Amino acid sequence: MKPEDLLENVVLLDSDNLIRFVTDNENGMRLCFLQAHPSTETNKIFQRVISSLAQKSLADWEINTPEIQSLYTHLAFFFKKANKWQYVDTCTTNIEGNIFKRRLSAWLHYKRYNTYQLHLDEFENYLSKLSLALDDGDDDYTYEILSDLHEYKTISIGNLPEKYKTAVIALFEDNVLNEKYPLLKQHKAEELSKLPDIDVVKDNGKIHIPTLFAQSIFLETFITxxxxxxxxxxxxxxxAEEVIKKGQANFDLGYQTLTSTQVVKLYCYCNMRMHYFSSLSIFERSKLLDLFYKTNGKIKFIDIGCGPATSGLAFVEYIYARTGLPSIFDYFGIDISITMQQQGKEMMTNVAFPSTNTIEFCTDIEQIDEFYLENSSCIILNACYVFASEHLPIDKIITYINRIKIRFPYTPKYLLFQNPVYEPLNRRYLEFKASLVEKEVIYTNKERIFYYNQRNQYGEPKYRDVFFEILKL
Known part of the structure; x- marks a missing residue:
């Protein structure tokens, strides 16, 4: 869908048919806004969309339908990107109270400042408005909200005279304010580790949405x-913060009254879908399926730090979606948590992964019986968000790679790596890569991945910035 296509339908259709149009074309509309670059022409088109919506005199119940709410939300975030606060204001007025309205209201708050001094006087009011978005709803938008705060600090404050810039930065560092506003404290702790680098490439060609296959498994195994x-x-x-400790909890221990199984289910609810879609992204960037699927032997998938088999399930879906048939490969999940392994077994028990495949879980990569690797068309070592851990046994992984290279010299071997984009979190990976005697970088990039946690979810997509790399070993 192009912006002019959207405009034509908004102008011509009555309210009932417009709602139906948005329902039938939601994916196209999402991509339309994601790919739209602010320009004089595009701005005019979307301004006319807003005017046409106003001229329809929609009833309150029509404005509050998910479809019209989605349209206003997409328009608001487009004009935020275009830095046109008046149009953001118009759209935000028509958005009912939710996380998007709260984020936009906080942005509008500082965009209305007409003196430098207001950046100081209104700092706490801005933090209060943005903080309201943190616990609004069942999805965790902390990353996006922290990015909003990061944008304010780096872009808006960056344009202030030095005197005011220094004063506002001092407020960001103020210990009393950091204790009063957890968002500010979290920004201070994570500013150098999780917020996007400037060289991240936005993957505007796709927004990941759970398929019926994935949604059914998510619902059955943890969401419901x-x-x-x-x-x-x-x-x-x-x-996210207290129970699963941002994914670094001991998942074989409970938390207060929660069992270890319940803690793992919460981990899946908070983190799994983001890692699932980033895993799908790296599979889509590789040629491994085209080269090695159902050729001379089976693909062997060794999942380092597998968690609840997130990448394994994503690989199942990747094959299932491409072929329309149950996936054929052998899976080996490695995780120090037995409770995570149990959750992984539950995930991998599905119609698209037949029992004729080998599936093994272990706590150490050296526990994999190399007998299972003998009929390999290729061996994939998958590393999804594990190299940031200081506890990852890198020496053991290198020893294992060297051993299978000697035992299976003619079997193609690949490492699929993904991690946050900030370089200090990739220090151990870069050291690991430097220690490999033979490797070839097949693919490397830092990309922003867009996704929705649920099917038929309206509004702006979530996103993560990911460092991808594929090595031929």
């Missing part, structure tokens, strides 16, 4: 259970 228990009494922010 967690939501039926009201996230066990925690907000999504508390679950």
């Amino acid at each position: 259970y967690v939501k039926d228990n009201d996230l066990f009494g925690y907000s999504i922010q508390q679950a």
